[in-house]
Amino acid sequence: xxxxAASTAIEHHHADxxxxxxxxxxxxxxxxxxxxxxxxxxxxxxxxxxxDFHAGAAEMSRFLGxxxxxxxxxSSLTMALSIAAIQRANRSLSSWMLxxxxxxxLVFLVNKYFEWTAHIGRGIYPNSHYLLSQPKGTILxxxxxxxxxxxxxxxxxVGALVLTVMLVLxxxxxxxxxxxxxxxxxxxxxxxxxxxWIFLFPLFYLIT
Amino acid sequence: xxxxxxxxxxxxxxxxxxxxxSLVVLTGVTVTVASLNLGLxxxxxALAIAGTKSTIVLxxxxxxxxxxxxxxxxxxxxxxILVVFIGLTFTDVAFR
Amino acid sequence: xxxxxxxxxxxxxxxxxxxxxxxxxxxxWILSSDHKRIGILYLFSVLTFFFAGIVLGFVMRLKMLVAGxxxxxxxxxxxxxxxxxxxxxxxxxxxxxxxxFGNFFLPLHIxxxxxxxxxxxLMSWYLYITGAVLALVxxxxxxxxxxxxxxxxxxxxxxxxxxxxxxVFAVFILGMSSVLTGLNFITTTHRLRxxxxxxxxxxxxxxxxxxxxxxxxxxxPVIAITLVLVLIERIFGVGVFDPAKGGDPILYQHLFWxxxxxxxxxxxxxxxGVISEIIPVFSRRNIxxxxxxxxxxxxxxxxxxLVWGHHMFVSGExxxxxxxxxxxTFLVAIPSAIKVxxxxxxxxxxxxxxxxxxxxxxxxxxLFSIGGLTGVIQGSLAANVHLHDTYWIVGHFHYVIFGxxxxxxxxxxxxxxxxxxxxxxxxxxxxxxxxxxxxxxNVFYFALLVLGWQGxxxxxxxxxxxxxxxxxxxxxxxxxxxxxLALMFANLLHSVFKGPKAPANPWGGSTLEWQVSSPxxxxxxxxxxxxxxxxxxxxxxxxx
Numbered sequence: 001x002x003x004x005a006a007s008t009a010i011e012h013h014h015a016d017x018x019x020x021x022x023x024x025x026x027x028x029x030x031x032x033x034x035x036x037x038x039x040x041x042x043x044x045x046x047x048x049x050x051x052d053f054h055a056g057a058a059e060m061s062r063f064l065g066x067x068x069x070x071x072x073x074x075s076s077l078t079m080a081l082s083i084a085a086i087q088r089a090n091r092s093l094s095s096w097m098l099x100x101x102x103x104x105x106l107v108f109l110v111n112k113y114f115e116w117t118a119h120i121g122r123g124i125y126p127n128s129h130y131l132l133s134q135p136k137g138t139i140l141x142x143x144x145x146x147x148x149x150x151x152x153x154x155x156x157x158v159g160a161l162v163l164t165v166m167l168v169l170x171x172x173x174x175x176x177x178x179x180x181x182x183x184x185x186x187x188x189x190x191x192x193x194x195x196x197w198i199f200l201f202p203l204f205y206l207i208t
Numbered sequence: 209x210x211x212x213x214x215x216x217x218x219x220x221x222x223x224x225x226x227x228x229x230s231l232v233v234l235t236g237v238t239v240t241v242a243s244l245n246l247g248l249x250x251x252x253x254a255l256a257i258a259g260t261k262s263t264i265v266l267x268x269x270x271x272x273x274x275x276x277x278x279x280x281x282x283x284x285x286x287x288x289i290l291v292v293f294i295g296l297t298f299t300d301v302a303f304r
Numbered sequence: 305x306x307x308x309x310x311x312x313x314x315x316x317x318x319x320x321x322x323x324x325x326x327x328x329x330x331x332x333w334i335l336s337s338d339h340k341r342i343g344i345l346y347l348f349s350v351l352t353f354f355f356a357g358i359v360l361g362f363v364m365r366l367k368m369l370v371a372g373x374x375x376x377x378x379x380x381x382x383x384x385x386x387x388x389x390x391x392x393x394x395x396x397x398x399x400x401x402x403x404x405f406g407n408f409f410l411p412l413h414i415x416x417x418x419x420x421x422x423x424x425x426l427m428s429w430y431l432y433i434t435g436a437v438l439a440l441v442x443x444x445x446x447x448x449x450x451x452x453x454x455x456x457x458x459x460x461x462x463x464x465x466x467x468x469x470x471x472v473f474a475v476f477i478l479g480m481s482s483v484l485t486g487l488n489f490i491t492t493t494h495r496l497r498x499x500x501x502x503x504x505x506x507x508x509x510x511x512x513x514x515x516x517x518x519x520x521x522x523x524x525p526v527i528a529i530t531l532v533l534v535l536i537e538r539i540f541g542v543g544v545f546d547p548a549k550g551g552d553p554i555l556y557q558h559l560f561w562x563x564x565x566x567x568x569x570x571x572x573x574x575x576x577g578v579i580s581e582i583i584p585v586f587s588r589r590n591i592x593x594x595x596x597x598x599x600x601x602x603x604x605x606x607x608x609x610l611v612w613g614h615h616m617f618v619s620g621e622x623x624x625x626x627x628x629x630x631x632x633t634f635l636v637a638i639p640s641a642i643k644v645x646x647x648x649x650x651x652x653x654x655x656x657x658x659x660x661x662x663x664x665x666x667x668x669x670x671l672f673s674i675g676g677l678t679g680v681i682q683g684s685l686a687a688n689v690h691l692h693d694t695y696w697i698v699g700h701f702h703y704v705i706f707g708x709x710x711x712x713x714x715x716x717x718x719x720x721x722x723x724x725x726x727x728x729x730x731x732x733x734x735x736x737x738x739x740x741x742x743x744x745x746n747v748f749y750f751a752l753l754v755l756g757w758q759g760x761x762x763x764x765x766x767x768x769x770x771x772x773x774x775x776x777x778x779x780x781x782x783x784x785x786x787x788x789l790a791l792m793f794a795n796l797l798h799s800v801f802k803g804p805k806a807p808a809n810p811w812g813g814s815t816l817e818w819q820v821s822s823p824x825x826x827x828x829x830x831x832x833x834x835x836x837x838x839x840x841x842x843x844x845x846x847x848x
Contacts (some may be wrong), residue, residue: 016420016495018276018495019420019491019494019495020420021275022278022491022494022495023280023420023421023424023488024278024485026281026282026486026487026490026491026521027483027487028217028523028524029282029286030285030483030487030521030524031522032286032290032525033286033289033290033522033523033524033525033526033530034525034526034528035527035529036290036293036525036526037526037528037529037530037559037562038529038533039290039294039382039560040290040293040294040297041237041533041544041555041559043294043298044297044301044552045550045552045557047298047301047302048550048552048647051551053281053547062242066235066239069235070232070235072233073228073231073235074228076231076265076269077224077225077227077228077269079229079269079732080219080224080268080269081221081224082221084218084219084221084224084229087218099598101263120232123211125542126540126541126542126543127540127542132549135550136543136550137550139543139549139550140543140544140549140550140551142303143542143543143544143549144542144544145296146540146542147533147536147542147544151532156572158225159287160266174599187269187270188270191266191269191270194265195261195262195266198261198262199255199258199262200267201238201258202238202242202254202255202258203254205242206210206238206239206242206250206254207242207250207485218361278494286522289522289609292609292610293526293562296610296612296613296625296628296629297555297558299613299622299624299625299628300554300558300613300616300621300622300624300625301552301555301622302622303622303623303625304620304621304622
């Protein structure tokens with residue numbers, strides 16, 4: 001039996017917040033399988049080229065990777081605080097927390113930029129003369145590195161854009177303590193982006 | 209009229225900060241363990257810690273612990289299916 | 305007989321076809337978020353591409369009347385079968401029943417006014433049209449028409465000069481459309497069922513569409529990322545599937561089929577749902593084994609996601625994987641068979657009316673059974689060595705997809721035609737179209753099964769003289785089939801505009817869509833009904 005909220009929603013054409021959240025979770029599920037395909041590829045090639053993947057991870061800057069992990073974890077905190085604030089009708093705090101989240105996402109992207117340019121500067125990029133002279137496992141490792149962190153980076157960028165829109169909506173009171181499902185759903189997306197990095201970090205930086 | 213139903217639960221700010229602290233601590237743990245070179249076990253430990261961090265993010269930041277049943281089943285279901293996809297692929301890759 | 309306890313009006317307001325809102329003309333349709341109008345938008349888009357796919361197939365069969373270069377070159381033949389596959393699979397068979405009939409009838413079946421996310425629903429249609437247009441543009445731009453087969457296998461898809469990037473990007477966009485539709489339907493089913501409509505009081509069509517929606521959300525992203533990898537590999541040369549860089553082409557096949565096998569269940573489960581609706585009505589009996597049929601939909605979706613390796617038995621896959629996938633392939637036949645047994649049991653002792661919907665439903669059972677059984681045969685490892693990549697496979701999948709999903713769709717078109725358009729098709733003409741289709745279909749595709757058994761390879765534009773006779777038989781069968789299709793669509797299209805007006809419940813159905821006018825009003829129900837019983841009730845006293 002559908003709950004009273006949904007029944008009322010049906011009758012009065014009003015927003016069904018729980019339904020909106022369910023829809024968002026299902027979208028997150030699809031994202032999990034999008035990245036899941038890449039994790040499958042990673043696991044197969046890692047299995048076939050363990051030594052090269054070990055060597056590849058050693059090439060990574062553990063410092064930058066750890067820093068980026070903490071940056072994203074912190075951005076998840078500020079995101080959660082932003083929603084908690086709007087629940088308490090604290091528009092100012094919610095806006096500041098959203099602002100910090102966006103800023104941290106940009107810090108992440110800047111770090112990524114430095115990382116990538118450092119690698120590219122050393123001749124490590126897909127189809128480079130240097131990379132093609134390396135063992136096959138190394139070529140695959142870096143191919144996967146650019147693909148997976150690249151796709152993740154695209155999601156961070158999209159997240160930053162979405163959160164900027166949310167900041168505008170909070171300022172304009174479109175999102176408020178009575179109606180914040182849009183912000184909540186944006187938060188869910190942002191936390192998933194964080195979770196994906198939580199897995200990418202050890203796979204590319206830590207595993208030996 | 210907007211019905212927030214199960215989401216009426218309001219978490220204290222403090223809780224989120226504690227969650228963040230535990231996540232950062234776990235990050236430190238995983239980085240430290242990585243330099244110990246445990247061989248095959250290192251990948252399992254790293255994934256276990258990543259799984260723990262993710263569960264914390266899901267339960268606390270993403271409010272899964274306050275949601276009703278159908279929401280809570282989605283992530284375990286996804287993990288199970290992914291494990292099956294990867295596992296079945298490995299029946300090929302590992303036995304060629 | 306109206307639903308006991310339902311208070312929905314049969315006489316409610318204007319039909320959704322005529323409703324005048326803020327927008328006029330074409331904009332009232334292409335900007336509408338009404339699930340019924342979106343269903344009709346899909347109907348005309350999907351059928352347009354179906355006709356395109358039929359034309360491609362027709363030309364292929366014409367060419368195959370002679371061995372070697374006939375009316376077209378080998379390269380063109382490769383492009384033809386590629387496009388035939390891409391159009392039929394991604395633009396027709398995967399979307400058809402969910403987007404046309406799922407959109408139109410899911411809300412009606414559960415007593416709702418619309419889906420959970422109506423605007424997202426319209427976006428799904430726009431994504432579909434965008435993907436379709438991009439696929440067509442890829443034909444005439446870049447390196448021209450793709451020639452890889454609809455399967456885009458690496459490494460050829462990485463090397464061919466054809467416009468693979470745009471084509472795979474088009475499929476990626478189509479995948480997005482599918483995911484959004486899936487999540488819309490899942491949310492709708494969970495959230496918008498009318499009061500009293502428990503899970504086991506939902507029509508079985510809803511179970512079919514619901515199970516399908518899960519596969520859409522979970523499996524589609526896997527092909528999305530796979531095609532993105534092909535795109536990235538072609539543009540940047542990352543090396544994921546390129547053996548020269550350590551990549552594994554068989555891994556491409558794993559990823560491709562992890563989606564594309566469950567995709568066939570996206571194709572068939574909604575059609576099976578349609579059959580579960582038609583058979584009770586035209587047997588005047590409640591469905592036999594409701595729960596078995598409902599659970600079998602979920603079982604097919606789950607177990608069907610474990611069999612993908614059966615497309616790769618002879619590709620270089622390990623023997624261990626081979627027998628595991630073969631085992632699962634045998635197992636997935638079981639829930640399908642359960643459905644067949646339940647449909648037959650429903651008919652037993654019933655009062656059968658051989659109207660067009662029922663004819664198509666019966667044909668479905670016959671054709672899908674043949675297709676399914678041939679599937680079990682080729683799922684056996686030893687047989688597969690001989691049958692893989694022959695016309696047997698082509699015959700098999702046309703039996704299940706065209707004979708199954710296709711005929712199921714034709715059944716849905718006739719069953720729900722009066723409800724959607726408020727008119728009846730020409731009932732005297734319909735069975736003749738059906739007969740032509742059934743006869744043509746079997747002559748055509750059974751010949752392919754035999755040819756494949758004899759060793760005729762698929763996707764070859766040339767063949768040995770010994771295959772010539774049956775190639776001609778198949779082509780002639782295709783002409784009869786096409787004649788039947790033409791007659792059927794002419795009947796339906798004409799009747800949309802000129803058919804006699806249809807009443808609310810011309811078939812005596814008991815599910816909720818028959819309790820509202822034909823066509824339904826925009827809001828579906830005057831008042832959301834309260835449900836007090838299951839969806840099928842034909843065995844009460846006084847039933848006609």
